[in-house]
Amino acid sequence: MILELDCGNSFIKWRVIHTTDATIVGGGIVDSDQALVEQVAALASAHLSGCRMVSVRSEDETEALCVLLAQAFSVEVQVAQPAQEMSGVRNGYEDYQRLGMDRWLAALGAFHLAKGACLVIDLGTAAKADFVAADGEHLGGYICPGMPLMRSQLRTHTRRIRYDDASAERALTSLAPGRSTVEAVERGCVLMLQGFARTQLEQARSLWGDDFAVFLTGGDAPLVRDAVPQARVVPDLVFVGLAMACPLD
């Protein structure tokens, strides 16, 4: 069995797959290295033969997690590295090493699945969009604050926007104009995300007409799926690219 890790800025997504046929044994989302080790140990500790990871965290944090995993599970961790070209996709950044590895792997995964032009919308801590043309050229993309950042900026820089997580969740049962602070903020931020997604779609249409695939991923993908009904929701898109960048067998 192989442990796969996607270390974002807010959460670590993990899953364990069988080495032979890539079927999923289990997985989860955690907010600390310690919680990760506990959850994985509860599932599979004795059986891990390898581990691959993508991280957008600092070198130090990434290295510390690799050491922890090596100690806990006696596995060597393969960390995905930037590339100028891979699996038919050419990195579109002026400096290819600066492109976020989660974006790069999602682009690889999307192009592999679409076998043609594709738009990737990834809604995590940040909202990201990336464009890959039919010939595999990555054209670049966009980065904006995601739902957690928009929310926390409003809370941090205003004096009268304060509410708890439970009321935030309740507020999202509808997107009608808010009649309380929590509704106004939560619904307003969701509409911003939906506007982001729709604008990326327009951009893709002006580049490629109707001849492209749209992929939606990231923890907040469910918040915009109704706004972009043509999108394929692929929660594990980064893992698709990770398997391509770090083959293990």
Ligand SMILES: Nc1ncnc2c1ncn2[C@@H]1O[C@H](COP(=O)(O)OP(=O)(O)O)[C@@H](O)[C@H]1O
């Ligand atoms: N089980 C979950 N635990 C935590 N956050 C979740 C969960 N499911 C969905 N989310 C949403 O996902 C967002 C984080 O998305 P994610 O793609 O994991 O971000 P990042 O990769 O930047 O850490 C959170 O803001 C939250 O709204």
Ligand SMILES: CC(C)(COP(=O)(O)O)[C@@H](O)C(=O)NCCC(=O)O
């Ligand atoms: C844009 C990001 C911060 C997104 O991180 P996430 O929302 O997945 O936690 C990450 O992809 C990153 O650090 N990128 C480097 C900058 C760039 O892609 O240009």
Ligand SMILES: [K+]
């Ligand atoms: K991410």
